[in-house]
Amino acid sequence: MMEYSNKYRNSTRQSIQKVVMTLGAVLVLSLVALAQEKEFVPEIELTTASNTTNYKLPGKQFYPTYVPRGSEFYNDEWTTGSVILENGDVYKNLYLKYNTLHDELIYLNQNTNTIISIDKDAVSEFVFDKTIKSSPRFKKMFFDRLPKGDRYFEMLYEGRLQLVIHNRTLEEKTSAYKDRNGYLQVSDFVLRRHHYVCFPDGDFEKVKLRRRSLLTLFPEKKKEIRKLLRQNKNSFRTNDDAVQAIRLIEENYYSE
Template sequence: MTNLKTVILALSIYFTCFAASGQDSLINRVINDLNEPVLSGEVLNYFFQASGSQYFIDGWTKGDIYLESGDVTRDRLLQYNGYRDQLYWLNPSSGDIVILDKHLVSGFTLAMPLSADTATFRKVSADLNGIRDPDGVFVQVLVDDAYSLLVLRRIVNTGERNIMQGERMVTLPVLEPRPVYIIRSPGNNYQSLQRLRRRNFINLFPGQQDDLRRELIRERNRVRSENQLVEAVKTLNTL
């Protein structure tokens, strides 16, 4: 009842402003805000200093958030923290950085800077190379087909580094990307690929090894990079 009174009061105030100013756009903004799904999470009140970035993309980028309820909220300023596997939202009304509740989020997109590409992430609950979370983990979808290619954009602590800050020496953890590539086969079976090699990739599919090897050799695809892995999975889907 309290929420309903709040909504009615907000509408009354804005409609009064509208009557005084005659600005249709003001009413449209109010209605759009009221229709937006509610996002919940914890305000980020600590900052982790390190050598190297925690983030998939440095800086805020626009994206859409897909909720477990089926609702979608669009054009939010987002950051994905690969070190903590957390999605951050910049609340425009307060300026707070919010760690979104993972159990409420089913996926999200991020606009890639300096290109027209969009990175799509989904939450999966599989045990990925020993990485578990009761609320699932976020993975980027590189190929979405019968055989899908997913990547856990993991960032790990690889050691320490001493650096000068002003007049004192400080020791910082060194963060580096360590992506984990996952193949999702028909029947929702997940297999991880530790090292990018053609042989390692072919060995994941014992029933199709001969055909897959022949096609990859014909395409001169050695599966040594992420782009080559994407093409290899696309080839697998044609067999």
């Protein structure tokens, strides 16, 4: 009888151990699955223009900078737009912001209420569905000035010559003031917009919206271009003037 009881207890103990091990394995698999579900995977359908079917929009979670006065964004409100990737995939109807403090494209995932900074290496260009300042289209281009690297540029004109705007938010010193939380601050966040002409060889030259500034970029054709602008009553003082001027210079001196 004693031997039977021992066998029964051993058998019961082994059964319990098997159940515990099984439950443990199930728990581990569940945790792994949960971790995979928490990995950022935007639920966005690729358009018909896309050339892949399972590509994930890459990025990392974005954490805003505390800005006492001013803004770190080109557009403070979420604006719908499209993102074109380097591999040709197109994502439409995304809620976007352009962070001009860090030169990052920010995306709001409405399904998870998560804010994502899209990997710049994967982005070719992005287009807002409406014009916010000068142009709705932004293109990633290699900037040959220090610090060298890829930058997003607001595209005003694109041909053999290109007219672009580089938007950059700077933290600038100012007289002391109290912010909205009552803390003493000595700086503002200010958006600075600089125009550049990009030449066919990829060289960027900064230009101000003044005729004299433009002419210095073309020393060998200075007189001819001055005459060309006068004939077309172009004072080179607005973005529209600048676009027309670059188009005229391209047609007359940079034709293929």
